[in-house]
Amino acid sequence: MIITKSDYVLWRECPHNAWMKKWKPEIYFALPLSDFEKHLVEAGNSVEKKARERFPGGVLVESRGDESLKQTKELLKDHTETLFQASFSDGILFAAVDILKRGKNGELSLYEVKASSSSKLEQETEDESDDGDRIVDFKDPKALEKYKNKLLKDHHLYDLAFQVYLARKVGYKVVKAYLIRLNKNYTLAGEVDLQKLFVFEDVTIYVEEISLHVKEGIEIMINLLSSPKEPSGPCRCIYEGRSKHCTTFAEHNRKILKDDELLKYSVHDLIRIRSNKLHELINLGVYDIKNIPDDFELSPKMQKQADVHNCSLRLKPGDEKADINHKLIRQEFAKLQFPLYFLDYESFNPAIPRFNGYKPYQHIPFQYSLHVLTKESAEKGAEPEHMEPFFYIEKNDPSPLFVTDLKKKIGKSGSIIVWNRTFEESHINKHLAIRLPEYADFIQGVNSRIFDLMKIFSKQLHVHPDFHGRASIKKILNVLCPKLSYKELDISNGSEAMNTWNKLVTEDMVEAKKEELKQSMLEYCELDTYAMYAIWKHLSDIVK
Numbered sequence: 001m002i003i004t005k006s007d008y009v010l011w012r013e014c015p016h017n018a019w020m021k022k023w024k025p026e027i028y029f030a031l032p033l034s035d036f037e038k039h040l041v042e043a044g045n046s047v048e049k050k051a052r053e054r055f056p057g058g059v060l061v062e063s064r065g066d067e068s069l070k071q072t073k074e075l076l077k078d079h080t081e082t083l084f085q086a087s088f089s090d091g092i093l094f095a096a097v098d099i100l101k102r103g104k105n106g107e108l109s110l111y112e113v114k115a116s117s118s119s120k121l122e123q124e125t126e127d128e129s130d131d132g133d134r135i136v137d138f139k140d141p142k143a144l145e146k147y148k149n150k151l152l153k154d155h156h157l158y159d160l161a162f163q164v165y166l167a168r169k170v171g172y173k174v175v176k177a178y179l180i181r182l183n184k185n186y187t188l189a190g191e192v193d194l195q196k197l198f199v200f201e202d203v204t205i206y207v208e209e210i211s212l213h214v215k216e217g218i219e220i221m222i223n224l225l226s227s228p229k230e231p232s233g234p235c236r237c238i239y240e241g242r243s244k245h246c247t248t249f250a251e252h253n254r255k256i257l258k259d260d261e262l263l264k265y266s267v268h269d270l271i272r273i274r275s276n277k278l279h280e281l282i283n284l285g286v287y288d289i290k291n292i293p294d295d296f297e298l299s300p301k302m303q304k305q306a307d308v309h310n311c312s313l314r315l316k317p318g319d320e321k322a323d324i325n326h327k328l329i330r331q332e333f334a335k336l337q338f339p340l341y342f343l344d345y346e347s348f349n350p351a352i353p354r355f356n357g358y359k360p361y362q363h364i365p366f367q368y369s370l371h372v373l374t375k376e377s378a379e380k381g382a383e384p385e386h387m388e389p390f391f392y393i394e395k396n397d398p399s400p401l402f403v404t405d406l407k408k409k410i411g412k413s414g415s416i417i418v419w420n421r422t423f424e425e426s427h428i429n430k431h432l433a434i435r436l437p438e439y440a441d442f443i444q445g446v447n448s449r450i451f452d453l454m455k456i457f458s459k460q461l462h463v464h465p466d467f468h469g470r471a472s473i474k475k476i477l478n479v480l481c482p483k484l485s486y487k488e489l490d491i492s493n494g495s496e497a498m499n500t501w502n503k504l505v506t507e508d509m510v511e512a513k514k515e516e517l518k519q520s521m522l523e524y525c526e527l528d529t530y531a532m533y534a535i536w537k538h539l540s541d542i543v544k
Contacts, residue, residue, distance in 0.1 A: 003222065007021065009158070015236070035499050046115075047115040058083065059084065068085070071087075072087045076106075090169050093162075108167060108175065109177070114179060114180065162218070183198060237253075267292065270305060289305075305460075324542065337449075339374045342371040343416050344368060347365045347367075367389070367391045391522060393504045394505070477535060490524075
């Protein structure tokens with residue numbers, strides 16, 4: 001059995017999940033990667049490929065398995081200075097190194113490329129190493145200690161430490177270890193500046209500091225993953241909130257949670273539940289929300305969520321399950337001014353900036369949908385008008401046309417209703433104003449008129465047990481307006497939409513296929529804004 005560095009990273013996250021990958025891959029790989037996970041993989045690949053350009057003359061080890069080990073050994077023996085995907089193995093452990101540099105005396109420097117952004121550069125200065133690399137350093141001891149504490153918890157450091165451990169174990173002298181990350185303060189201006197795009201973090205001293213811990217962990221991991229006996233007890237994810245559960249959580253914890261429904265809705269779904277609270281509940285043997293002791297301290301929002309759920313269990317079929325604060329919802333809606341503009345953006349955030357004025361992972365707005373409801377239409381019970389959508393699939397920056405088109409369709413007065421204003425306001429509009437200062441006043445005006453419909457639910461002015469403590473538009477729509485659904489759409493989520501747009505602008509495809517995808521994108525974005533109207537209408541009707 002070969003155990004890779006990816007297995008080690010997975011083992012550190014959840015040993016049970018790592019065991020499942022090795023011994024029951026049909027279960028571990030049963031679910032395909034989500035669209036969001038595909039985006040992360042693509043981002044990682046693009047960053048690593050770009051980072052290689054910082055090492056001209058590097059040789060890629062293209063073979064796999066035993067052949068890659070043989071090729072690595074031969075290239076190092078021939079004094080090749082830089083290798084990409086150099087491989088090491090001791091017969092059990094296996095690791096491919098993103099970038100490896102060989103010194104004059106045969107000593108090695110290992111570089112792990114990560115698609116994450118660098119730490120706060122305003123606390124850092126950059127020095128130049130003997131090899132000419134720009135290295136992060138700290139002149140302020142307090143900043144160093146803060147960074148050290150953060151870094152020692154960084155799973156990327158352990159990934160790199162695994163590689164250093166294995167390279168040394170098979171006989172190589174490793175003298176330096178680096179993490180290469182994106183510089184989040186870099187702004188593209190013309191051609192990509194490789195010197196400024198990346199930050200090299202010399203983490204050698206930290207790798208040495210955790211080396212014994214890593215060695216001991218590897219030995220424990222080998223014993224666990226080499227045995228066909230499934231680990232006993234719950235997996236460690238049982239002490240984490242729903243978003244941090246491993247992919248095989250249900251398989252490991254079914255016997256403990258007992259009821260399949262608990263796998264779908266349990267104490268793990270309590271709003272913003274922290275690990276320490278979950279530890280207390282799990283150690284008390286409490287998994288079902290209805291079994292939380294009366295004297296157990298919960299935050300006000302958690303307590304309300306639990307109370308609504310418990311009350312719903314005692315109701316007769318057809319009774320209202322929701323807890324609705326009619327007065328406060330009316331007060332919130334009283335702030336709205338007609339016409340109402342239901343607005344939703346779609347965007348793509350590439351790791352490597354694609355257009356001038358963009359930073360790593362900054363969103364490129366390429367589409368929006370807009371439904372407009374006038375006061376007269378609302379009084380007549382008429383539907384809102386869906387304005388001609390904006391959808392840009394040329395190869396240049398959509399921003400200028402995006403803003404000019406939006407300005408034509410949104411008047412100077414009236415409330416702009418969105419779902420989760422942080423996205424439209426901070427991730428898109430804020431940066432549009434920076435890139436297009438001539439439209440800064442217009443964009444500021446848009447931001448000042450935004451009303452976040454999601455806050456009705458995040459503030460718990462409307463709580464329904466079937467929300468399961470969530471406030472996503474899909475979850476709310478499914479409960480309040482079940483006749484509307486994303487399930488029938490060819491594109492049904494934001495990650496799928498942004499990946500589709502990226503394909504449209506980067507890949508060659510026949511016109512018929514392009515038109516089909518474009519139509520699917522338009523339908524998805526249109527439902528987002530109509531869904532907001534439908535939810536607003538539902539709420540308006542029940543709080544009159």
